[in-house]
Structures are given as C-alpha cells and as structure tokens.
Amino acid sequence: MKFLRRILLPSVVCFALVLGGGCKKNTVYTVYTNMPDGAYTLEDKNFAVEKIGGYAAESVSFDEVDTSAFTPRGYSLPAMFVEADVVVMTDFDEDGAQKHYNDFKTEVNALLKDISNSLSSTVENSDIYNFNNASAGDTIEISQITYEVLEKAIYVYEMTTGFYNPALYYNINAYGFGSTHKMPENSSDLPDDETVKKYTDLATHFNEVEIDKQGDKYFVTKPQYTVEVDGETLSLKLDLGGIGKGYAADRVDELYDKYGYNYGYFNFAASSMAVRSNPDTGAYNLGFTNPRWFNKQYFKTTVRGEKLSTSGDNEQFYNLDGVRYCHIISPETGKPVQTGIMSVTVIGGGAAEDDALTTAIMCMGRERAVKFIEEKLTDRRVVFTCE
Amino acid sequence: MSLKKIEQVKKDKGFKIFDLIIYGAVLVLVAVLFIVVFTTRDTSELSGVKITVGTEVVFEYEFGGEFNKKSDSVTVEEDGKSITVTVTTDEGKNVVYIDKDKKTAKMLDADCRGKQCMYFPELDNNSKYIYCSPHGVKVEPLSRDWNSPDIII
Numbered sequence: 001m002k003f004l005r006r007i008l009l010p011s012v013v014c015f016a017l018v019l020g021g022g023c024k025k026n027t028v029y030t031v032y033t034n035m036p037d038g039a040y041t042l043e044d045k046n047f048a049v050e051k052i053g054g055y056a057a058e059s060v061s062f063d064e065v066d067t068s069a070f071t072p073r074g075y076s077l078p079a080m081f082v083e084a085d086v087v088v089m090t091d092f093d094e095d096g097a098q099k100h101y102n103d104f105k106t107e108v109n110a111l112l113k114d115i116s117n118s119l120s121s122t123v124e125n126s127d128i129y130n131f132n133n134a135s136a137g138d139t140i141e142i143s144q145i146t147y148e149v150l151e152k153a154i155y156v157y158e159m160t161t162g163f164y165n166p167a168l169y170y171n172i173n174a175y176g177f178g179s180t181h182k183m184p185e186n187s188s189d190l191p192d193d194e195t196v197k198k199y200t201d202l203a204t205h206f207n208e209v210e211i212d213k214q215g216d217k218y219f220v221t222k223p224q225y226t227v228e229v230d231g232e233t234l235s236l237k238l239d240l241g242g243i244g245k246g247y248a249a250d251r252v253d254e255l256y257d258k259y260g261y262n263y264g265y266f267n268f269a270a271s272s273m274a275v276r277s278n279p280d281t282g283a284y285n286l287g288f289t290n291p292r293w294f295n296k297q298y299f300k301t302t303v304r305g306e307k308l309s310t311s312g313d314n315e316q317f318y319n320l321d322g323v324r325y326c327h328i329i330s331p332e333t334g335k336p337v338q339t340g341i342m343s344v345t346v347i348g349g350g351a352a353e354d355d356a357l358t359t360a361i362m363c364m365g366r367e368r369a370v371k372f373i374e375e376k377l378t379d380r381r382v383v384f385t386c387e
Numbered sequence: 388m389s390l391k392k393i394e395q396v397k398k399d400k401g402f403k404i405f406d407l408i409i410y411g412a413v414l415v416l417v418a419v420l421f422i423v424v425f426t427t428r429d430t431s432e433l434s435g436v437k438i439t440v441g442t443e444v445v446f447e448y449e450f451g452g453e454f455n456k457k458s459d460s461v462t463v464e465e466d467g468k469s470i471t472v473t474v475t476t477d478e479g480k481n482v483v484y485i486d487k488d489k490k491t492a493k494m495l496d497a498d499c500r501g502k503q504c505m506y507f508p509e510l511d512n513n514s515k516y517i518y519c520s521p522h523g524v525k526v527e528p529l530s531r532d533w534n535s536p537d538i539i540i
Contacts, residue, residue: 074533081441081523087533183521185500270540281536289539297539310540316520318500345540 031299033383034373044298054374060305067279070263073101079112080244082269089263089279104259111251118145119244122179128238131220136235139221147218149240149247150211156356157206163360165331167206169237170199175336177316177327187320198227200334202236246272246309246355253307272309272351291342303347309354311362312343330363339365340386348380433511435529436485436492446472449529450490478522492526515539
C-alpha cells in the first residue's frame with residue numbers, strides 16, 4: 001500500500017502532468033489563409049491559423065441533378081514523369097455512355113501526350129527542347145500548346161514581379177533537380193556561389209523572351225543575352241515544370257465540359273486538379289498532408305467546380321549538413337528556397353496560373369506573400385503553411 | 388518524522404478517495420483513447436500492392452493471388468508469409484516487404500540519401516503511398532476507390 005501511495009500515485013500524477021504539458025505545447029506551424037471562417041477545419045493542434053484579408057469571391061450555386069444512377073469510372077495514366085488520375089461519374093447504363101466515355105479517355109490521353117511532348121525539356125524535338133538548344137537570339141516555331149503556356153508564364157512572371165521565373169533552368173539542374181546533374185551527395189557537390197549568380201543573372205532576362213502568333217503559326221524568340229561559365233557560353237533555357245501540370249488540368253477540364261461530365265475530377269499527381277461535383281456529397285473533401293509528417297492531414301476544406309494547384313518543399317528534396325534543399329528555386333538567391341514556407345495551395349481561377357502562383361508564393365516568404373495575396377488574389381482561396 | 392506521525396501513517400487507509408479518483412480517471416482516459424483510435428480507423432483490408440518506377444508499373448500483387456513481375460529491374464523472393472521485392476534502378480536500390488498475413492507493405496531498405504521512404508508508415512488502407520523521391524519508386528494500393536469524396540494533396 002505504501003508503495004502504491006508513495007511511488008505509484010506520484011508517478012501517475014507526474015505522467016498526467018507530462019501528458020497535459022504535451023497537449024499544451026506551443027504550436028509549431030502556422031497556416032496562413034484568406035478563407036472565411038467555416039470554409040475550412042484545422043485537424044492538428046500543432047498548427048495555428050493566421051488570417052489573411054482581401055478574399056472577396058462570390059459563392060457559386062449548382063443545379064441539383066438526380067445522381068442516384070451514377071457510378072464512378074476512373075483510371076491513372078503516366079504523363080510528364082508522374083501519374084494523373086481521371087475520374088468520371090455518370091449513368092453508365094445509358095445508351096452509348098460507355099462509348100462516350102471511351103472517346104473522352106482517348107481524347108484526354110492524346111491531349112496529355114501532346115502537352116508532354118511540347119513542354120518537356122528532355123524529349124528530343126519537343127518545343128522546349130528545341131528552344132533550349134537554339135542559339136541566343138534565334139526564333140523557332142512552336143505549337144499552340146507551348147505558345148499558350150508561355151503566354152501564361154509571362155503573365156504570372158509579370159504579375160509576381162519575377163517571383164515565378166521558368167528560366168531558372170540551370171539552377172534547377174545544378175542542384176540536381178533536372179536531367180543534367182545528379183543530386184549532390186555532400187556539400188562539396190553543390191554549385192559554387194559565383195556560378196549560381198551567373199545562372200540567376202541569365203534567368204532575369206526571361207522578360208526578353210518574345211512570343212508571336214502569325215495566323216495559325218506560333219513562334220518564340222530567345223533573348224540575345226548570354227553568360228560565360230567555365231569557358232562555355234550559355235543562353236537562356238526554360239523549365240516549364242512549374243506550370244505544365246496546371247495547364248494540363250485546365251485543358252482536361254475543358255474536355256469534361258465538352259463531354260458533358262459534371263461529376264468527377266482530374267488529379268495531376270496532387271500538383272494540379274480540376275474538380276467537378278461529387279454525386280453523394282456535392283463537394284469533394286480536400287485534405288492537406290502535413291509537409292513534415294507523411295500521411296497526416298492538418299487542414300481540410302471542400303472544393304466543387306474549381307481548379308487548384310499545390311507546391312511544396314516536400315515534393316523533391318534532400319538534406320545536406322542539416323540543410324533542406326528542395327526543387328523550388330528562389331529567383332532572388334538562385335538557390336533552393338528557404339523562406340520557411342513549406343507548402344502553398346491556390347484554389348480557384350485557372351490551374352496553370354495557380355500552379356505558377358504557388359511556386360511564386362513559396363519564393364516570396366511570408367510577409368510579401370501575405371501582402372501579395374491580399375492585393376492580387378482576392379478571387380482565389382489561398383493556403384500557405386510555414387515552419 | 389515523529390513517532391506520532393509514523394503511527395498516524397500506519398493507521399491510514401491504503402487508498403483515499405482522491406487516489407481512487409486519479410486511478411479511475413487514468414483508466415477512463417486509456418479506454419477512451421483505445422475506443423477512438425480503433426473505431427475511427429478504416430479497417431477494410433488492402434487488396435493488393437503496386438510498385439511503379441517513374442511512370443512504369445514494375446510489380447503488382449493481389450493478396451491471395453500470384454504476383455506479377457513486369458520488369459527485369461525487379462527481383463522477387465516469396466515464402467509462405469511474405470514477398471520481398473527488390474527494385475534496382477539507375478539511381479539505386481529499394482527493398483519492399485509485403486506481409487501476406489497482415490496485408491501490409493513497407494519499405495524495408497533503400498540506399499537513397501536520407502532514406503525518407505523508410506519512415507513512411509506501413510502501407511495499409513489508411514495510407515496513400517510510400518514514395519522514394521530520389522529513386523522515383525512508389526509503392527501504393529493495387530486498386531483505387533474512385534468513388535471516394537476525399538482528395539489528398
């Protein structure tokens with residue numbers, strides 16, 4: 001009995017205090033969002049919400065349809081080195097429904113292949129491959145796809161005052177996130193500051209990329225500017241990985257319209273999506289995965305009839321000497337971003353623009369990001385999470 | 388401690404009401420946690436495992452059936468209880484362990500830098516995938532629930 005009262009009881013009390021202390025520990029991460037109260041739920045007590053002002057989009061109503069006979073069809077297909085999910089929900093017992101769906105699939109597959117073959121920097125004779133291998137000042141003919149993506153890239157570059165910059169090609173590769181270099185295995189493999197500075201200087205000339213449309217032909221002209229690195233003359237090169245999946249989501253969304261599919265979604269590797277309605281719940285539940293704890297969700301909202309994109313420093317990264325290097329390059333430093341922002345999601349508007357915007361916000365850092373969202377993204381829901 | 392105090396302690400009851408309240412509260416807390424954890428879990432079983440390298444499916448296995456090795460980059464060792472799949476790419480090697488009884492899969496070993504993939508939880512129906520980013524190797528459930536109203540980013 002004495003043991004119970006003098007050893008066990010104090011132990012239990014101490015354990016309870018420690019447990020209680022753990023529950024009250026300080027919040028580790030901050031979620032910034034312009035979403036109104038009630039539009040989201042916080043699922044993890046280690047996260048706290050900081051509100052951003054300015055959101056002023058009007059709510060959209062949807063026609064109620066009898067969906068009781070609807071069933072899902074879905075498939076995954078490889079595109080742009082990742083996987084895309086295509087889900088359609090409709091009444092597949094209706095006459096011709098299966099053929100209609102097969103035609104839709106054929107068109108989606110062909111579209112994604114075209115986009116991949118136009119925008120890839122590694123596929124020989126793709127538009128971007130040809131652009132990257134052209135000499136400074138050269139003009140080359142490109143597809144309508146590449147023209148449209150470059151048009152949006154230039155728009156977001158200007159809108160974000162260069163925080164989205166698809167011309168950081170050499171920096172991305174130098175840090176091992178492209179096709180030309182392996183990921184560094186120790187700090188000595190990292191590029192030196194002088195080289196990074198030259199690559200970054202070259203990228204600042206993205207605003208000199210000129211696109212032109214003549215009838216049904218499309219052209220792009222490469223800037224004259226070059227830099228010298230290790231005795232080699234380098235001209236500007238592009239990596240459209242930060243906008244291509246979003247563009248694909250926009251285009252597939254158009255195919256959902258064309259085929260009259262209002263239920264289902266297109267999910268391009270969780271990076272960009274076009275979300276329609278769900279027959280059972282109306283909206284889809286969008287769960288945000290903790291960037292530092294795989295498979296744990298910390299934030300939830302709903303989406304319906306919207307497109308969205310996400311970027312994060314947990315998609316591709318490595319650690320060297322305690323420093324995290326991710327695939328998103330800051331146009332200010334020319335190095336992997338270390339702004340403290342772990343992930344960004346933009347919902348609403350076009351997925352291509354959202355895709356580029358999420359990259360830009362990652363690079364801004366929290367104060368400039370908050371100001372930018374309040375001033376420029378009043379029609380979109382934005383969530384970004386900081387360490 | 389005085390002799391009087393010692394005598395007093397000896398005469399005291401083994402448990403006072405406050406002691407019992409604390410013990411009761413701890414037991415209730417444990418019971419509540421147990422119920423919450425085990426009743427909110429998706430207990431449906433994983434139907435099978437698919438392994439991809441980049442966009443290429445290199446291995447598929449449906450529990451209770453035969454495995455399907457779809458690439459020379461894969462070597463498979465099978466016994467009554469488990470399947471061990473070794474995926475070798477230009478980037479390195481990953482070893483995936485599939486437990487036939489528990490119907491789970493996990494990344495047993497990898498020679499990638501950081502070995503982040505080995506810290507993913509075991510693949511069951513509550514988890515989405517295990518991903519080795521440096522090697523582009525992904526382990527995921529074989530079948531997908533296209534009807535789910537949940538999308539994870």
